[in-house]
Amino acid sequence: MSFLNLNGIRKEYGDVTAVDDISLEVTEGEFLSILGPSGSGKTTTLNLIAGFEEATTGDITVDGTSIIGLPPEDRDMGMIFQDLALFPHMTVAENVSFGLQYQQGLSEAEIETKVADALDMVELPGYQDRNINNLSGGEQQRVALARAVVIEPAVLLYDEPLSDLDRQLRESMRREIQDLHDELEITSIYVTHNQREALTLSDRIAVMRDGEIAQVATPNELYEEPADSFVADFVGDANLLEGAVIASDGETWFESGALSLKLNGAIPEADRNDMLLVRPEDLRLAPANEGDVVSDVQGRIANIDHLESLSQYSIQLDDAPDLLVSELGSPRFQTGDAVQISFVDYELIGRADE
């Protein structure tokens, strides 16, 4: 059952529409990411939920009750801010207990216990009297987490909390957030432009573009069945080929320069303008002089990236944009090598509106 509901939310600043009639249903305990490039309206959406800004039209409900018009302090949302927003003139304990002082019927001893429990949970036991300004980036991050979860909010809101951290810290904090969510199961909205964070953390991801939601799906669905070329390009690496869909003798073909690929089944007239999506791992390489390979196109290695357990080749074709191909293991070709490429898996995909 849906717990947090956005219904036709629209936000306009003068002539600019930042959020364009979006609707979203989040179930209780779900971790949903809003993924999108900067300017896509994802942070505005978060601020509308938190109550820092008021929607021009539309409704937001939590557990069936509308929160539109409520001030931020009455919305029962915990937020982790991009720059953390820890109070610099307060100790760790004063920061973490800040929200508790506004909750009814809590004794001082209860507040102390809750603060201690929250600090234990983020692995900062005994940090109560520390000065905020003397903590490391990771420690500050944990205090911000503790401060938001200690008030036991209905919904946790994350505003790109890891974007300012270095890679190593980002990885460990990502795991921290994951563990915290597994333990507390608080409904969470996580705004990010980092697809890796979104893919690893989320139950579902809402991909935003130009104030609209392009697709809401699980990480797997998003990768396997992207709604259009924008989602395909933004989530994971993708080769998007321009070409023409041609029907002849009961068969349909996708033709792009020297490349000609057979398509399965009949292609409706409406999809004839589509692009071809090929993931880098769905392309196979072979040396150009190897005779017994049924290849689809020839090319030359323009660039090689060796990423952890993956080799990624940029392959220059005669009359088309470069193709991205990835293989497991260390590179077995060199820059400049002539190769033949076969297409193992591909599909037609709708063109995102420009």
Add this chain to the structure above:
Amino acid sequence: MSWVPLTSTRAWTPLARVTNLERGHLLILAPISFVALLLLLPLGYLAVISFREFNPNVIHGTGVTLKNYGQLLLDPFYRSYILYTLRLATIVSVLCLLLGYPVGFLLGRTSARKRAVLLFLVVLPLMAGLVIRTFGWLRIFGAEGLLNQLWLVLFGSKLQILGTTKAVIIGMVGVYLPFVVMPVYSSVESIDRTLEFAARNLGASKVQAFYKITLPLSIPGIVLGSIFTFTLSMSSVITPKLLGGRNDVTIGALIYDVALANSNWPFASAMAVTVVVINFLLIFGYLHISRGGMEAEQ
């Protein structure tokens, strides 16, 4: 690396032999020596004179004495001028703070376009100069002034404000208000607004967020502004003289009279040095008390 004293021969070594760090020090040396020459030297000279005997024919006599300080601090007549000035400076500072903080806060929180207009309005009186502004008050408070004409229409009677301590206080608050507004504005502006959002998100109302977050973080601006208004009020001469009555004589006005009318430079110097020491001690104590807030800001 220690400071290169003015008299040291090292200060005159060719630049080529001086390291980069020292070259930086040399650059600071210019303003430092300027301040030293124009502030510390006269002040030091005053301190020296304040221990000299009175001789009406020259600036000071030759003998060394504590009599000037004794007279100032022990004679209730002279002490009352110091107390009057202290009281005036305190009242003016508190009023400036109460009136100036909201204006400074507004400046720090408003849009850039409105801020430009507001800043101009705040700075405008400073461009007119102290004497002109005080004469403006004179026109307003005078027997046939703007205020009395208005009062006559409204209540059928006249007000006697000019020549009272009230007029002095109102005039001085008007003159020194920008000195609170500006530091409060710059302090409030430097506070990250997301801190307020965070407080609201955690359950604090708008008012609670202000008292818990914005106000404590703007303490540096409050401290700086009140130090400005207090020290300026402590040395005020013109505004009390023009707007106040016979009893509204500040220590500054007394120093002026004693030095220029009586030519008693040693006694005037002792009073001046005493004011500097009082200012210094009060500022020192004030900074000490408010250090908690100052540290939090860093």
